[in-house]
Amino acid sequence: MPLTIEKWDASTGATTAAFATLHTALKIAEKDLRVEFRRSYELLSVLTFSLASILVCSFVSGASATPVVSAAFLWVILFFASILVFTTSFTREADKGTLLGLKTIPCNALAILLGKIFYGAALLFLVEIVLLVCAVVFLNAAFRAEILFVFFLGALSLASAGSFISALVMFSEGKTLLLSFLLFPVSLPVLISGSAATAKMLGGSTLGEIMPAIELLIAFLLLIFLVMSLTFEFVIEE
Amino acid sequence: MREEERGKEQEKMAAAGGDSSGRGESGKGSERGENIKTAVQLEGVSKRFGYFFALKSVSLSVKVGEFVALLGPNGAGKTTLIKIIATQMKPTAGTVKIFGENVFQNSSKTAELRREIGLVAHESFLYDELTVRENLAFYAKLFSLNKARERFCGSYESCEGCGSSWEETLSELVEFLNLGRWLDVKAKHLSYGLRKRADIARALIHRPSLVLLDEPFGGLDESSRELLAEYFKCFKGKTLILSSHSYEWAKRVCERGILLERGEVKQEICL
Numbered sequence: 001m002p003l004t005i006e007k008w009d010a011s012t013g014a015t016t017a018a019f020a021t022l023h024t025a026l027k028i029a030e031k032d033l034r035v036e037f038r039r040s041y042e043l044l045s046v047l048t049f050s051l052a053s054i055l056v057c058s059f060v061s062g063a064s065a066t067p068v069v070s071a072a073f074l075w076v077i078l079f080f081a082s083i084l085v086f087t088t089s090f091t092r093e094a095d096k097g098t099l100l101g102l103k104t105i106p107c108n109a110l111a112i113l114l115g116k117i118f119y120g121a122a123l124l125f126l127v128e129i130v131l132l133v134c135a136v137v138f139l140n141a142a143f144r145a146e147i148l149f150v151f152f153l154g155a156l157s158l159a160s161a162g163s164f165i166s167a168l169v170m171f172s173e174g175k176t177l178l179l180s181f182l183l184f185p186v187s188l189p190v191l192i193s194g195s196a197a198t199a200k201m202l203g204g205s206t207l208g209e210i211m212p213a214i215e216l217l218i219a220f221l222l223l224i225f226l227v228m229s230l231t232f233e234f235v236i237e238e
Numbered sequence: 239m240r241e242e243e244r245g246k247e248q249e250k251m252a253a254a255g256g257d258s259s260g261r262g263e264s265g266k267g268s269e270r271g272e273n274i275k276t277a278v279q280l281e282g283v284s285k286r287f288g289y290f291f292a293l294k295s296v297s298l299s300v301k302v303g304e305f306v307a308l309l310g311p312n313g314a315g316k317t318t319l320i321k322i323i324a325t326q327m328k329p330t331a332g333t334v335k336i337f338g339e340n341v342f343q344n345s346s347k348t349a350e351l352r353r354e355i356g357l358v359a360h361e362s363f364l365y366d367e368l369t370v371r372e373n374l375a376f377y378a379k380l381f382s383l384n385k386a387r388e389r390f391c392g393s394y395e396s397c398e399g400c401g402s403s404w405e406e407t408l409s410e411l412v413e414f415l416n417l418g419r420w421l422d423v424k425a426k427h428l429s430y431g432l433r434k435r436a437d438i439a440r441a442l443i444h445r446p447s448l449v450l451l452d453e454p455f456g457g458l459d460e461s462s463r464e465l466l467a468e469y470f471k472c473f474k475g476k477t478l479i480l481s482s483h484s485y486e487w488a489k490r491v492c493e494r495g496i497l498l499e500r501g502e503v504k505q506e507i508c509l
Contacts, residue, residue, distance in 0.1 A: 031376050038367040101363025105380040106352040
């Protein structure tokens with residue numbers, strides 16, 4: 001008889017549930033990134049939007065933008081770029097029917113969401129790098145390596161909020177509108193702490209001095225992960 | 239000539255990838271499986287969408303190794319039933335048992351049960367931008383097939399101790415479904431029939447024991463239907479549940495039919 005479930009569990013002691021979830025999530029993220037780079041027009045539109053926005057900001061402020069203004073520009077652009085990224089994140093899978101394919105895999109539903117978060121975070125981090133380079137060139141911002149850590153946490157937090165909301169609205173009619181409306185209030189803690197930390201970093205503060213903002217970002221991540229793990233199984237159901 | 243080729247394909251499929259009946263009977267996993275004779279058992283399964291009942295207290299049983307067709311007109315509840323058996327959709331009421339395990343009771347057990355299920359749905363699960371090979375590799379890796387050597391070798395007589403991997407299953411399936419020429423072609427460039435075949439390969443890549451086919455003949459021309467029907471006949475040893483509104487095509491593959499109408503089982507027929 002076919003079933004070998006108990007045997008499989010016993011013979012793969014190393015493959016704990018958490019490891020299996022992470023493994024699945026990484027595979028999904030890898031696939032999404034591959035698909036994204038092959039269909040590069042969406043990624044290019046996000047990058048073009050970011051580049052055009054920062055250029056307009058540089059026209060307004062010239063090369064004398066203060067760290068506070070530069071940080072505000074960066075995070076406003078990043079927020080809109082994240083809307084562009086997460087509009088298609090789950091919707092594409094739901095529309096093409098491949099979401100059902102992902103639901104056939106032997107793993108809990110959270111793995112699918114984590115995969116989307118990793119993919120979204122990777123894309124947003126790429127946008128952040130481009131934005132940072134542009135900010136250094138056009139806004140005369142002072143580059144500091146530590147700022148990459150803030151950007152990484154910010155990308156991960158925005159990706160968590162964005163992917164979760166993208167999943168929440170994927171079966172609704174006005175998904176694009178709903179995503180834009182819901183993402184802002186949910187990601188407010190990320191925008192507040194991320195922009196404050198970036199402003200201080202650009203102003204010359206050390207990593208230790210911006211710890212409260214980093215702690216807020218980490219707290220947000222933990223909280224949203226808790227909410228996701230408790231509710232996502234129901235969210236993904238049709 | 240063609241008949242001979244098909245005969246060879248059938249033999250090959252039965253000996254290697256297609257035949258999973260030997261999994262438990264001859265493999266290490268037999269201790270548990272010998273007593274289980276029912277692949278799918280549904281008792282009083284209902285599914286409601288708002289005020290609409292897609293399924294009304296459906297009870298049915300499918301034996302291991304049986305080929306069963308779910309018949310009925312559009313809207314009879316065939317797809318909903320397939321989705322519930324595939325663990326994709328929770329029923330509003332009733333119990334679903336797959337190989338004796340109560341589905342939806344424990345989410346980790348349900349997830350593990352998916353290793354035994356291969357689903358070919360209406361819509362293709364292939365990603366347009368990936369090639370057929372990349373698509374199959376993606377799903378194979380999600381089933382952790384490269385790490386499942388012990389499971390395979392314990393389950394299949396033909397690969398006892400050989401360290402069978404998903405690449406081997408892939409080459410068997412590619413040969414069986416005649417997909418060799420199309421392996422490195424992006425899924426979006428495939429014709430509907432080829433895409434269906436690639437989707438079947440995707441559903442079989444993890445060697446499931448229970449194969450669920452939702453309207454597999456829909457949208458295909460006569461010759462492609464013929465070809466698919468021949469392929470399905472080669473799934474000897476697997477349990478196959480096929481949904482179709484065509485009695486004729488269901489009859490060519492299945493031995494028993496369950497007629498659904500407005501979400502209820504109307505009749506069971508010998509095909």
